[in-house]
Amino acid sequence: MLSLDFLAGFTIFLLALIMVVSMVPGLLAGLQSSGIDYDAVAYRTGVILVEDPGWPVNPPWEQYDRDHKDEIQRMGLAVSKDTPNILLSTKVERFFENASTEDPFFTEDDYHNKVIFGDYPYSYNISLSSGNDLWQTGDPLPPGYGYIRRVVKIKEPSVAVINESFKDDYTIPNPSDPKWNSTARNFTVRLDFGHLLNSTVSPAYRIDPRIEPVNVTITDFEDYLNETYYDNATLKNVTFQKAEPDSLPVPLRWLSYSEEEPDLYTLHLNGVSEVSHNLTPNEPVNSSISLVLKPAFMAFMGPNSILDIRFNFEDDPPQTNITGIHHYDYNMTNVTCTDLKTGVLEVAIW
Amino acid sequence: MVNDTGQLYTMEGVAAGLIMLLTAYIVISTTSIYTTGDTHIPDMQLEQLGSDVLAMMDTPDKERGENQLVGFIKNDQGDDLRDRFLDNCKMRAGDADADLRAQVYLSYRTSDSVNTIPLSPADESFTRRENTVRVTRWVQLPSGSYSHIPNIETSRPHAVLVEVLLWRA
Numbered sequence: 001m002l003s004l005d006f007l008a009g010f011t012i013f014l015l016a017l018i019m020v021v022s023m024v025p026g027l028l029a030g031l032q033s034s035g036i037d038y039d040a041v042a043y044r045t046g047v048i049l050v051e052d053p054g055w056p057v058n059p060p061w062e063q064y065d066r067d068h069k070d071e072i073q074r075m076g077l078a079v080s081k082d083t084p085n086i087l088l089s090t091k092v093e094r095f096f097e098n099a100s101t102e103d104p105f106f107t108e109d110d111y112h113n114k115v116i117f118g119d120y121p122y123s124y125n126i127s128l129s130s131g132n133d134l135w136q137t138g139d140p141l142p143p144g145y146g147y148i149r150r151v152v153k154i155k156e157p158s159v160a161v162i163n164e165s166f167k168d169d170y171t172i173p174n175p176s177d178p179k180w181n182s183t184a185r186n187f188t189v190r191l192d193f194g195h196l197l198n199s200t201v202s203p204a205y206r207i208d209p210r211i212e213p214v215n216v217t218i219t220d221f222e223d224y225l226n227e228t229y230y231d232n233a234t235l236k237n238v239t240f241q242k243a244e245p246d247s248l249p250v251p252l253r254w255l256s257y258s259e260e261e262p263d264l265y266t267l268h269l270n271g272v273s274e275v276s277h278n279l280t281p282n283e284p285v286n287s288s289i290s291l292v293l294k295p296a297f298m299a300f301m302g303p304n305s306i307l308d309i310r311f312n313f314e315d316d317p318p319q320t321n322i323t324g325i326h327h328y329d330y331n332m333t334n335v336t337c338t339d340l341k342t343g344v345l346e347v348a349i350w
Numbered sequence: 351m352v353n354d355t356g357q358l359y360t361m362e363g364v365a366a367g368l369i370m371l372l373t374a375y376i377v378i379s380t381t382s383i384y385t386t387g388d389t390h391i392p393d394m395q396l397e398q399l400g401s402d403v404l405a406m407m408d409t410p411d412k413e414r415g416e417n418q419l420v421g422f423i424k425n426d427q428g429d430d431l432r433d434r435f436l437d438n439c440k441m442r443a444g445d446a447d448a449d450l451r452a453q454v455y456l457s458y459r460t461s462d463s464v465n466t467i468p469l470s471p472a473d474e475s476f477t478r479r480e481n482t483v484r485v486t487r488w489v490q491l492p493s494g495s496y497s498h499i500p501n502i503e504t505s506r507p508h509a510v511l512v513e514v515l516l517w518r519a
Contacts, residue, residue: 022375129441339411
């Protein structure tokens with residue numbers, strides 16, 4: 001009878017033991033989900049990058065310099081919240097700026113706090129490739145990581161190329177007329193913000209100088225010279241006038257015309273990209289003028305402002321007969337809007 | 351002579367049987383680590399990828415530019431649609447993700463029913479047992495001639511559903 005009691009007791013003990021042991025995997029279930037968590041973090045990071053323009057938006061986060069980058073709360077690359085998967089090239093360039101160098105614009109902490117989020121110090125590798133271009137930041141990939149891949153399109157800035165095809169439109173037809181006896185010649189490029197920011201144009205295709213550079217390039221300048229006698233003309237200065245719908249145009253007085261301000265604009269003459277100029281170059285021009293106005297330049301422009309960029313030439317006697325107003329608008333003849341470029345953004349988290 | 355030896359053997363047998371059954375239960379319940387909760391993650395990644403690609407193919411590269419998705423459907427280029435779709439899906443920073451397959455279908459309303467037709471030729475490797483994901487996008491076709499789409503209303507713009515089955519080979 002002793003063995004019968006022992007068997008019954010031992011069986012009950014084993015049953016209890018088995019029940020306890022069977023609960024252990026349930027206790028460990030939370031630990032098994034770490035791999036899943038990486039995928040979730042990668043997905044969340046991908047969504048922020050691809051579907052969100054970031055915060056703040058006015059001025060946009062990509063315009064903050066190193067001294068103020070701590071004010072950035074979230075880094076998203078989308079053009080706007082209404083255009084998921086359409087990335088803005090200026091945001092992309094700032095996000096990956098010097099990322100592979102020893103002096104990157106954004107540090108690991110910045111990426112953790114402004115795009116990956118979470119208390120855990122995740123390692124990451126974020127890359128964006130489009131055609132032959134590749135932007136990348138983060139560490140080399142280990143075996144086993146959370147991953148998401150998003151297919152995107154990248155919006156690049158527009159450019160107004162004023163070449164010899166505009167010669168008939170922008171050349172004084174009868175320079176001997178007394179009204180042209182001045183030594184000055186000027187040529188204007190006009191940006192009408194009310195027209196450019198028209199809400200009927202999707203943000204994916206909109207020319208918005210407040211978030212993208214404005215690029216004005218006058219090429220074939222030799223065709224605008226009075227070629228019979230001269231091989232160059234002197235660009236005295238570049239001036240700006242801002243007008244509102246109910247007021248007269250006023251010059252931009254806050255702008256320094258004597259010192260270069262690369263955060264606001266760059267000016268290159270005759271195709272020499274190594275040498276930049278201030279807004280009063282007083283230099284002979286024989287082939288090209290390239291002016292790029294950065295988004296920070298437009299900080300004081302309202303939704304209905306009109307900005308005139310005026311190129312002023314002065315020689316005695318005049319060596320160019322360029323004149324007129326070129327509209328920076330959606331006319332494809334006036335402004336070249338670059339096609340959206342397909343790319344792929346990959347986020348790996350571990 | 352009658353004693354309790356037979357009862358003892360019966361009790362031992364019952365106890366051993368219970369122990370074996372419970373052991374088997376524990377083994378089975380603790381080794382099924384890959385749960386249905388995990389399988390949806392690769393599916394979600396693939397579904398997101400396919401959805402992105404359809405959206406981008408439905409986005410012209412410039413204002414009033416050509417819509418790739420509409421162009422392929424309009425010109426009866428289902429094969430090209432699938433190839434372009436897969437090309438976009440396979441893009442990566444390093445080597446292309448080569449083992450993706452896809453099948454494209456088109457659904458549309460006729461005067462009295464809803465038709466679904468394959469837009470791309472059948473994939474020979476498709477056995478219908480693959481773990482596929484389904485991504486869709488509504489596309490607006492302009493009015494015009496669509497002889498390759500039976501019974502579709504062509505006198506006015508028409509919304510059609512592009513459906514792609516996507517799987518890893």
